[in-house]
Amino acid sequence: MRGSVLPIENNLEETILNFIKEAFDKKCIEAVILPKRIPSGDSFAYLLIKDKSILEGASPFPPVIPVQGAKAISSLTRQGSVKKKILAIMHPCEIRATIELFKLKQTTLNNLIFMSYDCPGVLPLSDYLENPDENDQTFLAAQQKWDSKDMRPVCKICTEFSAPASDLHIGQLGTDEGKIFLIPNSSVGKEFLNAFGLNSDVPLDEWEAEVEKLKKERENNKKDAQEKLKTKVEGPENLLETLSSCITCHNCMRVCPVCYCRQCYFDSDAFKFPPDNFISKSEKKGSIRLPSDTLIFHLGRMSHMIHSCVSCGTCEDACPMDIPIAQIFNLVADKTQQVLDYKPGRNIEEPLPTVTYQEEELQEFEKPYSETYIKVEETNV
Amino acid sequence: MNDEYTPRIVGFLCNWCSYTGADLAGVSRLKVPPSLRIIRVMCSGRIDPLFVLKAFLKGIDGVMMMGCHPGECHYQKGNYNARRRFILLQKILEAFDLEPERLGIWWVSASEATKYAKVTTEFAKEIEKIGPSPVANEIFL
Numbered sequence: 225m226r227g228s229v230l231p232i233e234n235n236l237e238e239t240i241l242n243f244i245k246e247a248f249d250k251k252c253i254e255a256v257i258l259p260k261r262i263p264s265g266d267s268f269a270y271l272l273i274k275d276k277s278i279l280e281g282a283s284p285f286p287p288v289i290p291v292q293g294a295k296a297i298s299s300l301t302r303q304g305s306v307k308k309k310i311l312a313i314m315h316p317c318e319i320r321a322t323i324e325l326f327k328l329k330q331t332t333l334n335n336l337i338f339m340s341y342d343c344p345g346v347l348p349l350s351d352y353l354e355n356p357d358e359n360d361q362t363f364l365a366a367q368q369k370w371d372s373k374d375m376r377p378v379c380k381i382c383t384e385f386s387a388p389a390s391d392l393h394i395g396q397l398g399t400d401e402g403k404i405f406l407i408p409n410s411s412v413g414k415e416f417l418n419a420f421g422l423n424s425d426v427p428l429d430e431w432e433a434e435v436e437k438l439k440k441e442r443e444n445n446k447k448d449a450q451e452k453l454k455t456k457v458e459g460p461e462n463l464l465e466t467l468s469s470c471i472t473c474h475n476c477m478r479v480c481p482v483c484y485c486r487q488c489y490f491d492s493d494a495f496k497f498p499p500d501n502f503i504s505k506s507e508k509k510g511s512i513r514l515p516s517d518t519l520i521f522h523l524g525r526m527s528h529m530i531h532s533c534v535s536c537g538t539c540e541d542a543c544p545m546d547i548p549i550a551q552i553f554n555l556v557a558d559k560t561q562q563v564l565d566y567k568p569g570r571n572i573e574e575p576l577p578t579v580t581y582q583e584e585e586l587q588e589f590e591k592p593y594s595e596t597y598i599k600v601e602e603t604n605v
Numbered sequence: 606m607n608d609e610y611t612p613r614i615v616g617f618l619c620n621w622c623s624y625t626g627a628d629l630a631g632v633s634r635l636k637v638p639p640s641l642r643i644i645r646v647m648c649s650g651r652i653d654p655l656f657v658l659k660a661f662l663k664g665i666d667g668v669m670m671m672g673c674h675p676g677e678c679h680y681q682k683g684n685y686n687a688r689r690r691f692i693l694l695q696k697i698l699e700a701f702d703l704e705p706e707r708l709g710i711w712w713v714s715a716s717e718a719t720k721y722a723k724v725t726t727e728f729a730k731e732i733e734k735i736g737p738s739p740v741a742n743e744i745f746l
Contacts, residue, residue, distance in 0.1 A: 458702040460739045468745045489655065509664075511744045519746045520655075520662050526697055527654035527690075560696040564689065578693075581685035583675060589692050590710055 225432055227395065227407035228422035236404065240284045240313070240394070243420075247311065248276050252419050253337065257296060257312040259286045266356040270296040272310070284313045285341065287363035288352045292538045293318030294481035298331040305332035313339045315346070317382070317536035319390050320569025321481035324532040327576050330484045337412055341394035342386045342435070345372050345379025349541040370397070370438065372445075378537035378550045381446035386435045389572055392416055398434030405431050450558070453551050463519075466552070469545045470518045476539035476549050477525055482532040482568075489528070490521050522549070526556060531577045532568045533557040612666040612732040614641045616725070617656065619649045621679040623671035625715035635722040638729035641669070648672070649710075650683025654694045657708060664741030667707045667732035669725070674712040684712070706735065 232239045247253045259268040260282040268286040270293060273279055293314035300306065314322075319338050325331045344367045351374075352359045362374055372380045386397070391413035395405030408414040408424055417424040457463045474490070477483045489495070495517055506512040533553050540550035561567055563586075564577040618624040624645050630637055646652055649672025657668050670691055672684040691710045698705040709728060713721045740746065 457700075460701075460703060460743065463701050463703070464743060464745060509742055509744055513745050516746065520659055523658045523662075523697065524655045527658060527694060530697065531693065556697055556700040559700050560693050563692055563696055578686065578689055581682065581689060583685070586688060586692055589695060590688075590712075 225407060225428045226425050227393075227405045227428050227431075228417050228424045229403050229426055230406050230422070231403050236396070237284060239404070241279050241282060244311065244313075245276055245279060246420065247416070250419050252309065252416055253311045254308040255310045257293075257300070257310060257314075259283050261286075266353055272300065285367065287347050287360060288349050289315060289318070289346050289536065289538060289541065290349060292321060292479065292481040292536055294321035294325050294331075295479075297322050297336070298325050298481075298484070301331045301333075301336075305334035306336060309335050309337060311337045311339060313341075315343050315536075316340045316385055316390070317343070317534045317569075318481070320384065320534040321536060323389055323569040323572050324482050324534065325484060326572065327574075328482070328484055328532070333572075337392065337416065338390040339392045339394065340390035342396045343379075343382070344370055345375030345382065345385070347374060348376045376537050376540065376550075377449065377548065378535050378540065378554055381442060381449045381551075381554065382535065383439050383442045383446065384534075384567075384569075385438070385442070389569060395428065395431045395435075397438060398428075398430035398432075407431075449551070450555050453548065453555055456548075457552055457555070467519055467522055467547060470522070470547060471545055472515050472518060472521065473544060474521070475542040475544065477521075479538045479542040480529070481536065481538065482529050482534070483525065488525075490517060490524065522552075526553065530557050530560050531564060531566060534568050610733075610737055612640045612729060612737070613664070614638070614667040614669060614729060614732060615660045615665050616641050616643045616669040616671060617646050617649070617652045618643055619651075619672040619679075619684070620645055620647045622673035622677070622715050623649075623711075623713040623721070626671075626713045626717050626721045629715065630718035630721045633718050635718055637722050637725050640729050640732075641725050648678065648680050648683035649687035650678070650680065650685075652687055652690065654690050654697075657694055658697075661703070661707070661738065662740055662746055664738050666735070666738045666741075667728060668709075669728055670708070670710040671713050671721075672710075674714055677714065704735065704739075707732065707738070 230239065244256055255272055255274045257270055257272050260271050262269050267290050268283060268288065270291060297312060319340050322331065326333050347359055347363055366374055389409065391410045393407040393409055395407050399405060405428055406417060406422065407428065408417055414424060456466050477488055502512060535550065535554040535557060537550040540548060543549055566577040618627055627643060649670060652670055660668050670687060672687050673679065675684055678684045688710065694708060695705045698708065711724050
């Protein structure tokens, strides 16, 4: 990997904001999408900024993800693609989700330039809201030390924290004090650096080594965390115990970037029944929960979108009952994505695993019964 | 109670191959397990993973997915999609240790009445061995 080196003036946020301002001046971009603290001070919102002066005080590296960036992008491009060059700075998971939405034909990416960065993770939204000022300091310290102990559980085990399919990546790992790397991942990113007159041919071995190191560390964290989680969700009884506190608010589905359906199947008439139906069901078991689609909602949603789950953790942030829903989805996503050899957001050219197939594949899964079948056939002959 | 246990199995059969195969099995007077309830779908690709999960959570003991042999789908590629969805489901069930062996996929063509009778009988026996579904009596689903 090769890229450029950018010196840091004062602090990282200011450097990036100055970089964006310069991009405005150089006519590389005409607008920028990035988070800014809301007036009340306790949260952040994505803004489409056209006026350079509003950039002052914006937060390219927010300590929380209140709204998933992919939702911001899809709301912008719902009715067609943008005509002017716009730069969007987002967490790597948000960019991966945007790519998934593009594959699902829910957004267009023409003229959008994506900028990602080595993500140290973000704080749990509910924790942050308790004391924003103190938590800003906690986050700043964690960001500098790459210490993920206060971060969200899914951030602690995230291995895709660096260099997704963005155009331009900010490398913070493995740099000396006072500089960052700018890594172009596409021709658009390269043009961008050229416009700045930056030499984009500096070797980035230290960065690569540090990223690999952190990846290994996170990989180990993931293994431990998943083992721990398994004791909570394995077997119908445990799974029910974990999920039955669900209040069916469906927040997890509404905030999920890849749950794009205008009407969720679980809100549709297919899940509404006449009263007699409920009564006959309760007769069979002796009793029935009302509303009665808790587990089917989670498992069903999972079966519909798990291959595109980027483990961004927004669902867990939105859960009022503190169900570790993002960790559960991460566990299953790992398994399903592995077997289908698919990583969401890895490559924009890669087709979704449910719309593509190979003629000869995955036959080992049909085996258990077909083998016994063959045995029976032979004995009959 | 256990002595009276007969499994309840749902089979999702594609209209063009498996359902016709099942029909042929009936016409040929082959014995098929009475515990199997057949739901006809136009193609195995129509089987939403949700259908299967819903069946399981309603207390069904086993689910069979059946379609045309790979490469012989009436709609060209429905069964390839079905195969991927089946694997997705298997992995979800596996992740939660929800007995993935209760779900299977078979390719049965319209002429394979004997295969149909054999796989259904076998699967029914297998499910009988595994026993009743543990979620059948859960009330907080």
